[in-house]
Amino acid sequence: MLERIISLVIENPNLPLGFALILVLLYVVHLHNKIHHLTKGETGVSLEKIIKDCVDSVKEIENKNELISKHALSLDTRVSHALRNVQTIRYKAFETNGSNQSFSVALLNEKGNGVVITSLHAHSHTSTLAKPIEKYKSTYDLTEEEKSVIEESKKTHKDNR
Secondary structure (H helix, E strand, C coil): CHHHHHHHHHHCCHHHHHHHHHHHHHHHHHHHHHHHHHHCCCCHHHHHHHHHHHHHHHHHHHHHHHHHHHHHHHHHHHHHHCCCCCEEEEECCCCCCCCCCEEEEEEECCCCCEEEEEEEECCCCEEEEEEEEECCECCCCCCHHHHHHHHHHHHHHHHCC
């Protein structure tokens, strides 16, 4: 059979060229279909416009992303200064009282800066104290309840990071 094909090629030298031409034509049709599908029937000029529009859209998205990133950083800075996870503890400050009327409240930001407010309730009077807090510490002596409420606030801040 191979001898028969070789003799056909020798007798008719245009046969391989014709076969190659058919393959090239099929490949051209295939490429044409791919281009038609890519442009969806549009012309080459409109394809250039589509690509330009896509590039412009990407630039616009990049600009918006930059603005959003700057805004997020600004929000992060502002939130770090805001009061977060306010903690309260109620307790019986004096033995003469019959219930847990005294309390301490920690009003701190996530950096540990703020104030602890304590209200001590006695039978005949109530005292309210405010102590500044910086980095979860105070220059004033703190009661065990105040230390406890500050520690709870600190723990909550760390858990939320």
